[in-house]
Amino acid sequence: MDFEFKKNTLLGTYTVYCSMGHEAVAQWVESxxxxxxxxxxxxxxxxxxxxxxxFNEINVLGQGYNLSVYDNEVTVTAHTVQDDSSDWHDEELGSFSDETEAVCGLDDFESLLIQWREFVG
Structure with missing residues (x-):
């Protein structure tokens, strides 16, 4: 997973950009x-x-996203897609699903957090 950080010096805001398919991770970090x-x-x-x-699953329920860590894999899922009763997945939304769910390796995710900490600190 590739990522980049930017700071808007006029507004004092920080933004994360992640590689395609990992947009939900960027949204999770920011929110x-x-x-x-x-x-x-x-x-x-x-x-x-x-x-x-x-092999001991860790789940963190956030305000807008759920973070799950299991077997050296991290999954970020927006609360909007955790309602399994909806039938709007995949075909109808296409790339929107990239903004609502992403999976990456534990090492990549940890690297992202360490570098984010340094960037905003």
Whole structure:
């Protein structure tokens, strides 16, 4: 997973851009962590726990996204797609699903969080 950070110096806002298929990860970082270092640190601790116990699933329910870590894989899912009763998946929305769900490796995700912490800190 490739990523890039940008800061708008006029507005003081921070933005994450992730490679295609990982847009939900960028949305999760911006909305669930923002520039709060304590939240980043908390999630880095959770990743360390996940690394030590790879088959013990960790779930973090955020305001707009759910983060799940299992077997060295991280899944970010928007709450809007967790309602399995809806039939609007895949074909109707195409690339919209990239903004609502993404999967990446634990190492890539951890690297993203470490670099985000340094960038906003």
């Amino acid at each position: 669930e962590l923002g520039t709060q270092i304590a939240r980043v640190d908390k999630h880095l601790e959770l990743l360390a726990q996940a690394r030590n116990n790879p």
